[in-house]
Amino acid sequence: MTHFAFHLDATDTETAARAGRWETPHGVVDTPAFMPVGTLATVKGLLPEQLKATGAQMVLSNTYHLALRPGSDIVKEMGGLHKFMDWEGPILTDSGGFQVFSLAGLRKLTDEKAVFRSHIDGSLLELSPEKAVKIQEDLGADCIMCLDECPPANDVPEKIKAAVDRTTLWAKRCRDAQVRDDQALFGIVQGGISEEMRTRSAEGLVPLGFPGYAVGGLSVGEAPVDMYRTLDFTVPHLPVEKPRYLMGVGRPEDILEAVYRGIDLFDCVLPTRNGRNAMAFTSDGPVRLRNAVHQRDERPLDPECDCTACTRYSRAYLRHLFIAKEMLGGILLSLHNIAFYQKLVRDLRNAVNSGTVAQFRANQLARWQAQS
Ligand SMILES: CCCSCc1cc(N)cc2c(=O)[nH]c(N)nc12
Ligand SMILES: [Zn+2]
Secondary structure: OOOOEEEEEEEOOOOOOEEEEEEEOOEEEEEOEEEEEOOOOOOOOOOHHHHHHOOOOOEEEEHHHHHHOOOHHHHHHOOOHHHHOOOOOOEEEEOOHHHHHHOOEEEEEOOOOEEEEOOOOOOEEEEOHHHHHHHHHHHOOOEEEOOOOOOOOOOOHHHHHHHHHHHHHHHHHHHHHOOOOOOEEEEEEOOOOOHHHHHHHHHHHHHHOOOOEEEOOOOOOOOHHHHHHHHHHHHHHOOOOOOEEEOOOOOHHHHHHHHHOOOOEEEEOHHHHHHHOOEEOOOOOOEEOOOHHHOOOOOOOOOOOOOHHHHHOOHHHHHHHHHOOOHHHHHHHHHHHHHHHHHHHHHHHHHHHOOOHHHHHHHHHHHHHHHO
16 A cells, blocks of 8 residues: 555644544545545536535545446546546545445345345345445445444444444455555554443454544434544544544534544545535524524625635525525525535544644534534
8 A cells, every 4th residue: 555644744742633644545634534425426516616616625425326327437448436426536435335234225135245226226235345346446436335234323232242243244245355555554443432332343354454534323323422422432443543534424523523533534525515504604604594683684604704605696596596496596595505514523623733722612512512
């Protein structure tokens, strides 16, 4: 693995927060980093140059969806994901397991593989560790994920344990199935909200020597306090010198709390999904643009934001676009929300470098809570 290096530039003195740089074959990722989700090889409604202008360096795509449509073979024939979607920066793909459990009609799950029905045409498909790696090698992302089993947060302990052990078994098979040497394969820690099971999962995965580790199995319905407590006893088991990725998280306050606990990488559909639904994250909390209160409001959405939506348009105009069902509304608000998340992680990086994370967290939470 000659193409990756993670440099820890600063670690906060009072908290587990850190700031670093992750070198990948398609460029450097400054951490903490937020990765916009482009499930079907597009961050919905945004051109790559618009995305780049927000400060986003790395984006996500989804193995399950792309394998079903257009097919990883076609993406490979077109030159791989970077060329296909014209994104020059680093790309991460998920392994597909999470979507098989959450989206597809799971038909059969054994240690060997998962058999499921496509949510598109109902055809019977199967996903094994070896197949998940092969699909991600064909797609050509820089960072790929092991096939894992993510149980519901409130599943019974025996099922959480079984998912941990299957995830470790599958991680070994994924590592042994790799052919390319220019992709970083991450192990995914499972274990629900149980300290014993999280420890079991980390102690099974860390000796396998992955170049980075993801914390999976969270943001699946557990209470925020349970997510934060789980991070408190999971992150210390992960190697300090390797990147840590918290999957599917989250709200701005969740990212704040997770950076505080030592997480480096994040992805979440909230900025783009909420943007398409007229909900904006701002420095003073959420703003719902369809609300009549904005009808004659000439102020910008967020005076502390320098994105296109906030520098060129009023709240009145943004509300008009949504009421008129104009597609520009969803585009502008997706752009703004991603710019908001990029500013949040940028401010957090600066707070780590200046040793002020605890103060930044207290001030930010007070400001957001004052509005809710
Ligand atoms: C493009 C989607 C990226 S993150 C999806 C995701 C989200 C959440 N919340 C958990 C998991 C998980 O436990 N395992 C896997 N593979 N993926 C997860
Ligand atoms: Zn903005």
